[in-house]
Amino acid sequence: MEEIRRIREELSKKLGEDLEVLLPARRYETAGEISRRCLRRREERLTLTDMLDHVFLHRALGIPIFLALMYAVFQFAYSVSEPFMVMLEAAFGWLGSLAGEAETPLASLWADGICGGLGFVLVFIFPIFFLFFALAILEDSGYLPRAAFVMDRLMYRLGLHGRSFIPLLLGFGCNLPAIMATRVIDDERDRLITILVNPLMSCSARLPVYVLLAGAFFGAYAGAAIFSMYVLGIALAILMALLFRKTIPQLRGKPAPFILELPPYLRPTLRSVLLKTWQRGVVFLKKAATILFAGALALWALSSFPWGAPLEATYAGMLGHALEPLLRPLGFDWMAAVALFFGFLAKEIVVETFGILYGVAGEEEIQAAVAAHMTPVTAFAFMAFTLIYLPCLATFGIIRAETGSWKWTLFAVAYELALAYAVAATIVAFGSIVWG
Amino acid sequence: MQERREESKLELELKGFAVGSAVLGAAYAALGVLEVVSVAGGFSFEPVPADAAGGLCLLVVAATFLLGAKELLEGRTLGISFVVVGVALAAVFGLLYVLIAVAHALMFVLGEAEELSLLAELRPEIWLALAAAAMAPYLRRALKELRAI
Structure with missing residues (x-):
C-alpha cells in the first residue's frame, strides 16, 4: 500500500x-x-441545461446568484410566514386564557408553561416549513448540486472539500442528519473538518430565536438580519476550516479533489416538494411533542417554584444569577443566561424560555419584553451567540458517534464556546463604538 | 436561401434581446444602487425602499442581464442564457415581493399593522419583473428556434 x-x-x-x-x-x-x-x-x-449551467456555474456570477437566491429563500421564510404565525399565536393565546387567571399551579402550568412556552415555540412551525418548502424547490429543480459546484472553487481554496458543501447545506435544516451525511466524504481529514464546522451552519431550530429578536429590534430589516446570521455561519465555518487545516497537525494537508456529476434541470412537482417539506418539517413537530414539551414543563417548574416566590427567587432565577457574571460583559442578563443554558437541550428552548420567564403571551408582548432587556446591539450579539455557542444535545451525541472520539467532541464544544464569546464580544464592542 | 433568411431573422431577434437585456440591466442596476445608497444616506422615498441586501440582489440581476447583453452584442448565441436566467431571477424576486405584499395586507387585516401603503408595497422588483416577463414569450420562441427546448 x-x-x-x-x-x-x-x-x-x-x-x-x-x-x-x-x-x-x-x-x-x-x-x-x-x-x-x-x-x-x-x-x-444546445440544451436548456447547457444554457442554464453557462450562467449558474459562471466564474464571476455563480456565487452572487447563489447568495441572492438564498436571500430570497430567507425573506420568503420570514416575511411571508408572519401572518400565519400571528393567527396560531392568537389561537394559543385564547387557549391559554381558558384556564383563567394563573393563580393555581395547574392553571399556571396550562397558561404559562404549555400555552405560553410550548405554544410560543410552535408558532415558528411556519417559517420552518416555508424554509423547507423553498429549499425543496431548489433541490428538485437540480440547482443545489450546481450550488455545491460553484462553492467548491471557493471552498477548496479555503481548505474545505467540495463534497462538504452538501452536508453543510443540510445543516440549514438540522445538523444531525448533516453530520451523518459527512459519510460521503472519503478523506478522513476532510470529513473530520466538515463535522467540526457543521454546527456553525444555522439549523432551523435557531430560526425562532432570530425571528423573535430580529422582529423585536430590526423592523423592516428583520429579514436581512436573519440572513446575516446564515452568512455569518457560512463565513465562520469556512474560516474555522481554514484555521483547523493550517494549525492542527492531524488535519493538515490539501483537501481531496471533488468530482460531481450534475443532473439535468427539472421542473419541480408540487407533490414532491410538499412531501419533502413535510418529511423535514415533521421533525420539528416530533421534537415539539417530546423534548420541547418536557423542556416547557421543566422550565415552568423551575420558574414557578418555590410557588409564590418572585421570579428572581425561583430556581430558574438562582441558576440565571449564578451564570449571569459570565455573560454580563456581553450585555446578557440572567434570563438570557437561563435561556442559553437550556438551549443546549434544543435551540428552540431559548425562545420557549423567554416565553415562560417573561410570563407574557404573544409574539408582540414577548418582543416588547425582550426589547426592554436588550439593545439592538446586544440582541444581534445574542443571535450570533445562539448561532455559534454549542451544538444541541442530539448534535453533541452524533459528533461523538461519527468521530468516535471524545477528544474531538469536546474540542468542538470548547472551540464553539470560545468562538461564540469572541464573536459576540466583537459585535458588542463594535456596536458600542459605532452606536454608543 | 430560406435557411439564410431564418438565420438572419434569428440574429436580428438576438440583437433585440441584447437591447432589451441591456435596458433591463441598466434599470435593475440603477434601482439596486438607489436601494443600497438609500441605506448609506439614511433616506428613502416610496416605492424605492432603503434595503441594502435587497439592493445587492438587484445588482446581481442587473449583472446577469448586462452580461447577456454583452455576449449577444458580441455575436455569441450562448449569451441568451444570461437573459433566460435574468428573467427567471426577476420572476423570483417579483413573486417574492408580491407574496410579501400579500402577507403585509393579511397583517393589516389581522390588526397587526397600523397602515398599509400600496405604493410602498409595489416595490420596483415587482414592476421590473413584469417588464422582464414581457420578454418571456419571445425568449421561448427563440429557444425553440435554437432547439434548446
Missing part, C-alpha cells in the same frame, strides 16, 4: 495534477473521443 501511495504521489507530481482528478477527466475525454468517432450527429444541439 505504501508503495502504491508513493507511486501515486510521484505520478501526481510528474503530471502536475492530482490523480483523482486526472483519471476521471481522461476517462471522460476518451469516452467522448470514442463517441465522436463512432457516432454521427446531425448537428450540435
Whole structure:
C-alpha cells in the first residue's frame, strides 16, 4: 500500500495534477473521443441545461446568484410566514386564557408553561416549513448540486472539500442528519473538518430565536438580519476550516479533489416538494411533542417554584444569577443566561424560555419584553451567540458517534464556546463604538 | 436561401434581446444602487425602499442581464442564457415581493399593522419583473428556434 501511495504521489507530481482528478477527466475525454468517432450527429444541439449551467456555474456570477437566491429563500421564510404565525399565536393565546387567571399551579402550568412556552415555540412551525418548502424547490429543480459546484472553487481554496458543501447545506435544516451525511466524504481529514464546522451552519431550530429578536429590534430589516446570521455561519465555518487545516497537525494537508456529476434541470412537482417539506418539517413537530414539551414543563417548574416566590427567587432565577457574571460583559442578563443554558437541550428552548420567564403571551408582548432587556446591539450579539455557542444535545451525541472520539467532541464544544464569546464580544464592542 | 433568411431573422431577434437585456440591466442596476445608497444616506422615498441586501440582489440581476447583453452584442448565441436566467431571477424576486405584499395586507387585516401603503408595497422588483416577463414569450420562441427546448 505504501508503495502504491508513493507511486501515486510521484505520478501526481510528474503530471502536475492530482490523480483523482486526472483519471476521471481522461476517462471522460476518451469516452467522448470514442463517441465522436463512432457516432454521427446531425448537428450540435444546445440544451436548456447547457444554457442554464453557462450562467449558474459562471466564474464571476455563480456565487452572487447563489447568495441572492438564498436571500430570497430567507425573506420568503420570514416575511411571508408572519401572518400565519400571528393567527396560531392568537389561537394559543385564547387557549391559554381558558384556564383563567394563573393563580393555581395547574392553571399556571396550562397558561404559562404549555400555552405560553410550548405554544410560543410552535408558532415558528411556519417559517420552518416555508424554509423547507423553498429549499425543496431548489433541490428538485437540480440547482443545489450546481450550488455545491460553484462553492467548491471557493471552498477548496479555503481548505474545505467540495463534497462538504452538501452536508453543510443540510445543516440549514438540522445538523444531525448533516453530520451523518459527512459519510460521503472519503478523506478522513476532510470529513473530520466538515463535522467540526457543521454546527456553525444555522439549523432551523435557531430560526425562532432570530425571528423573535430580529422582529423585536430590526423592523423592516428583520429579514436581512436573519440572513446575516446564515452568512455569518457560512463565513465562520469556512474560516474555522481554514484555521483547523493550517494549525492542527492531524488535519493538515490539501483537501481531496471533488468530482460531481450534475443532473439535468427539472421542473419541480408540487407533490414532491410538499412531501419533502413535510418529511423535514415533521421533525420539528416530533421534537415539539417530546423534548420541547418536557423542556416547557421543566422550565415552568423551575420558574414557578418555590410557588409564590418572585421570579428572581425561583430556581430558574438562582441558576440565571449564578451564570449571569459570565455573560454580563456581553450585555446578557440572567434570563438570557437561563435561556442559553437550556438551549443546549434544543435551540428552540431559548425562545420557549423567554416565553415562560417573561410570563407574557404573544409574539408582540414577548418582543416588547425582550426589547426592554436588550439593545439592538446586544440582541444581534445574542443571535450570533445562539448561532455559534454549542451544538444541541442530539448534535453533541452524533459528533461523538461519527468521530468516535471524545477528544474531538469536546474540542468542538470548547472551540464553539470560545468562538461564540469572541464573536459576540466583537459585535458588542463594535456596536458600542459605532452606536454608543 | 430560406435557411439564410431564418438565420438572419434569428440574429436580428438576438440583437433585440441584447437591447432589451441591456435596458433591463441598466434599470435593475440603477434601482439596486438607489436601494443600497438609500441605506448609506439614511433616506428613502416610496416605492424605492432603503434595503441594502435587497439592493445587492438587484445588482446581481442587473449583472446577469448586462452580461447577456454583452455576449449577444458580441455575436455569441450562448449569451441568451444570461437573459433566460435574468428573467427567471426577476420572476423570483417579483413573486417574492408580491407574496410579501400579500402577507403585509393579511397583517393589516389581522390588526397587526397600523397602515398599509400600496405604493410602498409595489416595490420596483415587482414592476421590473413584469417588464422582464414581457420578454418571456419571445425568449421561448427563440429557444425553440435554437432547439434548446
